[in-house]
Amino acid sequence: MDDTDRRIINALQGGFPISRTPFADAAAPLGLTEAELIARIRALRDSGALTRFGPLYNADRFGGHNTLVAIAVPAERFEAVAAIVNAFPEVAHNYAREHELNMWFVVAAESRQRVDAVLTEVQARTGLPVYDMPKQREFHVCLRFEA
Amino acid sequence: MRFLDEIDRSIIVATQDGLPLAPDPYGVIADALGLDVDLVMARMAAMAEDGIIRRIGVVPNHYALGYRFNGMSVWDVADEDVEEAGRRLCAPGFVSHCYQRPRRLPSWPYNLFAMVHARDAATAQGLVNQLAAALGPLDRGHRVLFSTRILKKTGLRLT
Numbered sequence: 001m002d003d004t005d006r007r008i009i010n011a012l013q014g015g016f017p018i019s020r021t022p023f024a025d026a027a028a029p030l031g032l033t034e035a036e037l038i039a040r041i042r043a044l045r046d047s048g049a050l051t052r053f054g055p056l057y058n059a060d061r062f063g064g065h066n067t068l069v070a071i072a073v074p075a076e077r078f079e080a081v082a083a084i085v086n087a088f089p090e091v092a093h094n095y096a097r098e099h100e101l102n103m104w105f106v107v108a109a110e111s112r113q114r115v116d117a118v119l120t121e122v123q124a125r126t127g128l129p130v131y132d133m134p135k136q137r138e139f140h141v142c143l144r145f146e147a
Numbered sequence: 148m149r150f151l152d153e154i155d156r157s158i159i160v161a162t163q164d165g166l167p168l169a170p171d172p173y174g175v176i177a178d179a180l181g182l183d184v185d186l187v188m189a190r191m192a193a194m195a196e197d198g199i200i201r202r203i204g205v206v207p208n209h210y211a212l213g214y215r216f217n218g219m220s221v222w223d224v225a226d227e228d229v230e231e232a233g234r235r236l237c238a239p240g241f242v243s244h245c246y247q248r249p250r251r252l253p254s255w256p257y258n259l260f261a262m263v264h265a266r267d268a269a270t271a272q273g274l275v276n277q278l279a280a281a282l283g284p285l286d287r288g289h290r291v292l293f294s295t296r297i298l299k300k301t302g303l304r305l306t
Contacts, residue, residue, distance in 0.1 A: 049212065052165050054164070054165035055203045057163060057200060068248060094299040137229070138244075139246070
């Protein structure tokens with residue numbers, strides 16, 4: 001990753017234009033051509049520096065529901081339980097963390113009913129209690145990562 | 148919250164993995180969906196206006212950028228102090244997400260979650276210490292749970 005890549009990451013974590021020439025529009029203030037910006041973003045995405053390029057959707061704004069779930073998984077079952085949890089398309093991300101509750105994942109779906117069904121199913125398939133901690137309130141922050 | 152029609156839903160499904168890396172990405176999506184490009188752009192602009200789209204751009208991988216220490220700081224704050232505590236946690240500007248969530252007593256007394264990210268453990272711990280100082284007496288107890296591994300990361304999926 002060079003300085004140009006860093007400038008792209010720092011400048012484009014939002015505000016990508018909605019137009020017929022959005023790459024050209026976004027490239028100009030960075031001193032790049034349309035083709036250069038497309039190639040840079042492709043390379044950053046393919047190398048894993050970006051997880052994605054595009055819109056970030058907010059499920060709770062269209063009737064969706066999401067919750068943070070924790071499970072205390074015995075060490076010897078950790079990989080097997082991770083496989084069960086990750087197999088659900090409704091599981092958006094899952095992290096191993098240092099705590100007795102050592103697996104933390106987000107379940108997002110279009111309805112509360114579907115989220116609850118996933119939790120019931122996870123509990124049944126793993127035999128482990130799930131801690132369901134839905135968001136009650138969000139405090140707005142505007143952090144951007146510096147590359 | 149607002150109603151999404153089939154056109155909005157088809158646009159979400161077509162773009163949730165990302166935009167095409169082509170000079171006219173919205174035109175590519177419109178062609179694939181059999182829609183007019185002006186309609187696709189108008190719908191996306193409306194979804195952005197309504198907060199259904201949080202933002203459009205690059206989504207960096209924290210780990211790849213060297214932010215390997217992802218700390219979930221969790222705080223036990225009196226219910227009546229949550230609003231003030233949330234404001235204080237966000238004020239320094241380095242928390243990426245901050246949510247109130249229900250306690251799960253007796254084992255989980257924490258009701259306020261604030262994510263911090265750093266390139267090394269000492270820096271991450273330093274950020275949590277700054278948050279503790281910002282909360283002062285509102286902090287009845289806190290912990291930070293560092294992530295040791297990403298097991299999955301895909302984002303929202305509509306089907």
